[in-house]
Amino acid sequence: MVDRPITRRRLLGAAGAGALLAGVPAGALARRTVRHADVVVVGAGFAGLSAARELVRSGRSVVVLEARHRVGGRALNAELGGGVISERGATFIGPTQNRIRRLAKEVGVGTFPTYDEGDDVYLHDGKRSTYSDRGPTGTAPPDLEILGDIATAVYKIDQMARQVPVGSPWKASKAAEWDAQTLKDFVLANTDGNPRFIRLLEVVTRAAVGAEPQDVSLLWTVNFIAASGDEHHAGTFERNFNTRGGAQQTRFRGGSQRVAKLVARELGDRIVLGSPARRITQLPHGVLVSSDAAVVHAKRAIVAIPPVLSAEIVYEPALPASREDLLARFPQGTLTKVTAVYDRPFWRDKGLTGTAVCLDPPLGATFDDSPEDGSVGIVFGFVGGAAARSFNRRPPSERRAVALEGFSKLFGSEGLHPTRYLESNWRKQKWTRGCPLAYTGPGTLTKFGPALRKPVGRIHWAGTETSVFWSGYMDGAVRSGERAAREVLRRL
């Protein structure tokens, strides 16, 4: 056997004189920039950008390492020409999402209301109906056969959400009981379990989590609902899922990624693009983050990327078992966003909002994504969880055909003739690995949840999944970055 010799440099390890360069092949430095800063931030999504911005405002030096050749993470504008954009990822904000709102305001991005005039569409088994979300059932479709199940489930989940210490659900008095079951277990045990209601539950879970009701822990779900509020407003199912008064209420002028781009402009050369962090070495008085294009030596690090990606970084020393265990059970959802662009928002002419609840796959929920002036019509649908996995396996021409067929069934035959069709399979994005967020199945939060935000030596954790409020949303990302920055500032 050939054994790699244990040289003096390696024995010295992080503590010795050669520490700064330990693990970094000498020749590599000739090609990689070496930078020094108070804090190194990994990831230039909303979490990493917000952390960096807070630190810079407090007079600290920062380097942000970003794997992609762009900023914004799960927020991405596709430019359609003529100033029209389509948001390929995060799109909406709503009441109590005050951090992303403030950030947007500070960088000068305005907002406008999501189009919500007219009726929503409900489709199941080829049967189509329309209804007003101002009606007695709100955004829930007035499907009499399953309304009892809907009302029961929403009521009970909202009640449970009040009993969870939001952000630390493992401390709930019923944590063990709730983390031992899935959302589906709970619903089957607490409603009549009408098969059509279960399909609705699937549509909602696929759009919100990119997973199936049997994949997600009830405790995780209840905390997700509890998180759709702020310090002054308890989270509710309605605030999460509604357009009016809910998380789909408002959009950004120029698209959500514009906020990230403007923050990045402020940060300037502090951001290194195209440079995934590969290794984080903790030194006695600092950290060394080795990325493809730069090696950064800093006092502390903030890792602001999805859990599954943070697990792929090499940590020296290794992470504590509880954090590794959490990361080994914290997958990203599977969500594909399909979007059709039309000459005009033709559904509006028919008195429709563009919002639909569709129980016939692949489309689940749809929303109007047209520009503020309605100069063109853009509608998108969520294809998530199991529906996304079978959809993603079909050839591109078939995917386009079934998506457009879905839009046409919901809004009329004009849906078959878009000027453009776009598809964003976030599951295939190497530097995201799935949308909208990471979730946990049963048994994970009660065992390993406390490792979610707990710093490991000089490494701090951000990312929307770590946020107490609006975890999984842009607002949660901003909150997590600001919180991590405060953690670091207290220790610098």
Next chain:
Amino acid sequence: MVDRPITRRRLLGAAGAGALLAGVPAGALARRTVRHADVVVVGAGFAGLSAARELVRSGRSVVVLEARHRVGGRALNAELGGGVISERGATFIGPTQNRIRRLAKEVGVGTFPTYDEGDDVYLHDGKRSTYSDRGPTGTAPPDLEILGDIATAVYKIDQMARQVPVGSPWKASKAAEWDAQTLKDFVLANTDGNPRFIRLLEVVTRAAVGAEPQDVSLLWTVNFIAASGDEHHAGTFERNFNTRGGAQQTRFRGGSQRVAKLVARELGDRIVLGSPARRITQLPHGVLVSSDAAVVHAKRAIVAIPPVLSAEIVYEPALPASREDLLARFPQGTLTKVTAVYDRPFWRDKGLTGTAVCLDPPLGATFDDSPEDGSVGIVFGFVGGAAARSFNRRPPSERRAVALEGFSKLFGSEGLHPTRYLESNWRKQKWTRGCPLAYTGPGTLTKFGPALRKPVGRIHWAGTETSVFWSGYMDGAVRSGERAAREVLRRL
């Protein structure tokens, strides 16, 4: 923002003239060996060693990259002096484990029967009883209050195991139903659910999987049982858990790791130790595996490491979503092996085998691990799952004290006075991440199971978790390596 320039070398990527060195900093090559071979194998546990050995016997050139400074993976001998060893990981083999048996025979390692003369011990709530495993209940403790539950659960699981296409449980006719529940769900629904029986179920699951009954999918469990056989013998619960006639029947002279060391001796300089694989790049006609000490260019690669570690390698291009999704939901068990060494195997003098079933934590199951000649007495206990997590958090002196207290309650006060106490927390082993094997919770196998063994381009997958038979055992590791070697040989 500073964007890493997209140079010609990077654009050429894997397809261009600079392909061999793509992604490898030029200077690094001055320090890292570049090697060429037909096949590169990642991991020198039983799986990787067996794969390499098969390939060499077929006249192919091989390089094996191993992260540790030793071979054997989850098999490790601790030398206690005077030729006495204690196996810190894999220990036993049993009937139908013909591949590890053949391998051992070929490299000249003999076997001897696990000590099994006398009675086993059963302890619950401080109450101790002894019983013969030749009695009417076999290895199950004759606890009348829970015998009905035990018999029912074992009978039903054995019946289900016959209905699973072993190794491909996602193809079972009831796959969806069984993968939607945990082992605990099943047991609660199909037995009287006596609380003491549930504690026994926990002890068994912790020792066998390093997890809790509510963590593992029923489908995964049933396949695990089905796998404890071979082409001619259906797997059964009994063959998995028994000493006599089961997987604990036989031991290796000189310890299990000796087999691995002797295979490694045959392979000689083909093995590079201390060199974890970091990146696997697929080229048009080969693969490039970049590790800490060597860069290997080969026609094909066999990755023979635990799932969670294989997920930490950087793949170019990225792995297919289904394999990434599987790896994101395939955690290692949590198992600590605690061992006490005594002047003599004092329990044998009392007519005891050293085997015990202990419902009072932290110890679960125990076994005699003394050398063949009984010159000293060695007994070990499994501390797994939730019991291991709380145990591992206690300070070392406390851990030692409660473990020895456990041995003394089972075998007598002599247990308090060992000459030596050893502890192996495999969860903390950076290059294993948990023992005895990786498992899946509900919903994973039916969605992503088919990715388990499916080659990705020129990358083939080995490791005991990929084995059809004896998955999770040394035998499964050997089988997986030999199977991967055959896959590669067909394509070279």
